[in-house]
Each structure stands twice: as C-alpha cells, then as structure tokens.
Amino acid sequence: MSDQNATLTLGDRKWDFPVKNGTIGPDVIDIAPLYKNTGAFTYDPGFTSTASCESKITYIDGDEGTLLYRGYPIEQLAEHGDFLETCYLLLYGELPTPVQKQDFDTRVTRHTMLHEQMARFFSGFRRDAHPMAIMVGVVGALAAFYHDSTDISDPHQRMVASLRMVAKMPTIAAMAYKYSIGQPFVYPNNELGYAANFLNMCFSVPAEKYEVNPVLARAMDRIFILHADHEQNASTSTVRLAGSSGANPFACIAAGIACLWGPAHGGANEAALNMLHEIGNLDSVDKYVAKAKDKNDPFRLMGFGHRVYKNYDPRARIMQTTCHEVLNELGIKDDPALDVAIELEKIALSDEYFVEKKLYPNIDFYSGITLRALGFPAEMFTVLFALARTVGWIAQWKEMVEDPSQRIGRPRQLYTGATQRDYVDINKR
Numbered sequence: 001m002s003d004q005n006a007t008l009t010l011g012d013r014k015w016d017f018p019v020k021n022g023t024i025g026p027d028v029i030d031i032a033p034l035y036k037n038t039g040a041f042t043y044d045p046g047f048t049s050t051a052s053c054e055s056k057i058t059y060i061d062g063d064e065g066t067l068l069y070r071g072y073p074i075e076q077l078a079e080h081g082d083f084l085e086t087c088y089l090l091l092y093g094e095l096p097t098p099v100q101k102q103d104f105d106t107r108v109t110r111h112t113m114l115h116e117q118m119a120r121f122f123s124g125f126r127r128d129a130h131p132m133a134i135m136v137g138v139v140g141a142l143a144a145f146y147h148d149s150t151d152i153s154d155p156h157q158r159m160v161a162s163l164r165m166v167a168k169m170p171t172i173a174a175m176a177y178k179y180s181i182g183q184p185f186v187y188p189n190n191e192l193g194y195a196a197n198f199l200n201m202c203f204s205v206p207a208e209k210y211e212v213n214p215v216l217a218r219a220m221d222r223i224f225i226l227h228a229d230h231e232q233n234a235s236t237s238t239v240r241l242a243g244s245s246g247a248n249p250f251a252c253i254a255a256g257i258a259c260l261w262g263p264a265h266g267g268a269n270e271a272a273l274n275m276l277h278e279i280g281n282l283d284s285v286d287k288y289v290a291k292a293k294d295k296n297d298p299f300r301l302m303g304f305g306h307r308v309y310k311n312y313d314p315r316a317r318i319m320q321t322t323c324h325e326v327l328n329e330l331g332i333k334d335d336p337a338l339d340v341a342i343e344l345e346k347i348a349l350s351d352e353y354f355v356e357k358k359l360y361p362n363i364d365f366y367s368g369i370t371l372r373a374l375g376f377p378a379e380m381f382t383v384l385f386a387l388a389r390t391v392g393w394i395a396q397w398k399e400m401v402e403d404p405s406q407r408i409g410r411p412r413q414l415y416t417g418a419t420q421r422d423y424v425d426i427n428k429r
C-alpha cells in the first residue's frame, strides 16, 4: 500500500481511495469500498482498466514487450529451461533444484495415464467433432473419475489435481486427435520427456516403429513454455471466476478451455493459418491489408494486435525462430504460407494504420505455420494451446483458492432495460 490516495468527486462530495503499488507495473486504486461509500459502481466493459486480483505469477509490460514468469524473462526460460521446469516455477514460485526437478518430473510422469474407462467416453463423440469440443467435455469429466482430488480445501488434493491435469492433458489431447483420424489411442511412454511423449502419442501407430525427432520435441517443448501463462487473460479470468464459487479444479479448467476456444483468444492460431491460406500468394497481400484497414469490412489480420502488447509480442519473436528451426529440420524450403506471413508482417509493421494503433504480430502469427509443419491439423492448434496453458490456469486457480481474502467473483452492471412494469395477460398483448 502506498501513502497516496486517489480522490473521487461526485457532485459536491469527495471520497479518498487508497492506492496500492505492485512490485512493478501500474499502481491500482482500491475501489472495493466505492459502492458502500458512494452508492455508485465503476463501469469498465472488457476490463480494460480493472485489476481483478493480486497475483505473483506472471507479469507483462505491454509497452516494452516484456513477459516474466515469476520474474524470469520468457526468452531465458525458452532458451535454457524445459516445460516441466516452467510448470514447477509457475506452481511453486521458484526454479527447482536438480532433486526437486527430478522429483517433479517423476510425479507428473506417474499421472500421465488416463482412467481406462475414459477412453470409452471418447466414442460418444462424432468423429468429425472439433477436438476443442472434446477437450471441454473430457476435461470437465475428469471430476467424475478423480473424486479423490476435488476437495479444494485440502492442499494435498489441490496439488494432486494440479499434477494430474498437467500430466493428463497431453494424453487427452492426443486421444482427441487420434479419435478424429480413426487411429487407435497410443498409451503414454514414461521413458520419453513431456513433449516427446506427446508427439509419440499423436504420431506413432502400433503397426510401426516411430522415433521422436529430438529437434521437433524441443520445438514442441518451447511452444509449450511460450503458452504456459499470460496473467489475467480471458480464459484465466474465466478459470478464476469459475473457481471463485468453489467449483472443483477440473470443472474450472474445462471452463477455461471453453473460453480459450474463441477466435479472438486461443482460436487465433487456427484462424491465422486459415487466413494465410486464404490470402494464398504474395500478390494478394495488399488486398488483405486494405481489407483489414477498412472500417466497413469485418476482416482483421489474425495473429495481429493484442489487448496488452502495444509492442512486438516477445513470444512471437521466439515463435518465429522456432518456426524457422522446424521448417529447416524438416527440409521445408518453400512454404507459401510462410512467404505470405513474412510479407504481411513486413507491410503491416510499416503501414501507418498498424503503426499508429500499435498492432504487432502476436504469438499466433507464426504458431500455426510451425504446428502445421510439426504435423498437426489446424483444428488441433487451440488444443495445444490449452494443453500448455493448463499449468498457468492451475497456478492462477491455486493462488486464488489459497488467498485468504478470496470471495466469489460477482461483477455489477449498468442496467439500461425496462423499469418495473405490470404483467399483461397474453390475450391483451
């Protein structure tokens, strides 16, 4: 808390509200007593100026283009760390020692298998179901299979549920993929690392030997690190809001997955690749840039712009490098989608419309090309995002549940509907 106050004047009355300082980032004006004192609410659709919670997990400086997990820059974690180390960091707040890391890896690995009866759950879905629809259903259904980790008042059960979700998401995601292409499910192989195991469950078949390419596994792992958390975005806020009622963690993560699905959020990677295909070739780039700038045209450059980043998304830079690494490793020399992406980025970064509105490529701009090169169909892109973000959602959910001042989330509204009126009999309307 600072010794500063913010003064609000309403008519001829004045109130002081305390100002709180974070360790970095903007101060917040604590308006919790506003309604009690003034009888008024604040109005901030889309929460553009509202801090919904206090958090110690992730920090973004959108103007500088900085992203820190527990204080560590994303660039350093992506270069030197691995995904499970990042998971440990997000969940426990510190980087693990070698012993802690080994213990954590083992604990996650022990939970990778899914209750066998859950496999039957999948056959209730149509083969052409979107895998995100399957994810929402199956992850929500985990609560029906793992009752022994749904008591949110028990710290041990909270941690078991957290490890279970980090461990089982790759298995569920791979099963959703295998189901959609009619191939048998592949069980987890605990000798493989987290990302390699996931690639193996997606791309191996029982009929032949499959060796996971370590360069591709490393790229997959890095993609997971980049997506692991992003402070109070729409899906994380959804998880927190769902969890604020005391709902079990599996249900909360299912709610987060549902929110992530939208094209303005996690669905943007799929939408960005579809857009690059729609543009098709370099000759059409100008036309689409013009469409994106046209106020009367709903078209937007997918993979561009961000609510918080008003600079280059630091994750997009790492993703761009990873994209080139993957294409090189696979010997993909000519990729029309990549050519279109590079040209589009070049034009947009120098175009007055995008410069003035501070619209830069976000993580999704290059992730679609990379994931497709790794062998995933576009419908799986958001699933991979959900898989990686699960640890962030859980860390944020745990932080909220463990906060003694936590209360149910209950926003207010500005009501502009009809005032009270009397019911009219149906024959008289």
Ligand code: CMC
Pocket: 230, 233, 263, 264, 265, 266, 267, 268, 292, 293, 299, 300, 301, 302, 303, 304, 305, 306, 307, 308, 357, 359, 362, 363, 364
């Ligand atoms: N193409 C063209 N114009 C854009 C774009 C875009 N991609 N993004 C924003 N604008 C314009 C927008 O029309 C508005 O113009 P004006 O001020 O003249 O009305 C201005 O820029 C501000 O946009 P906004 O929609 O008010 O900004 P927002 O913070 O509400 O939306 C966003 C952020 C990410 C939803 C938006 O930039 C967008 O729709 N981008 C495309 C989808 C996308 O790539 N999403 C992935 C986000 S990163 C991954 C994740 O976190 O999920």
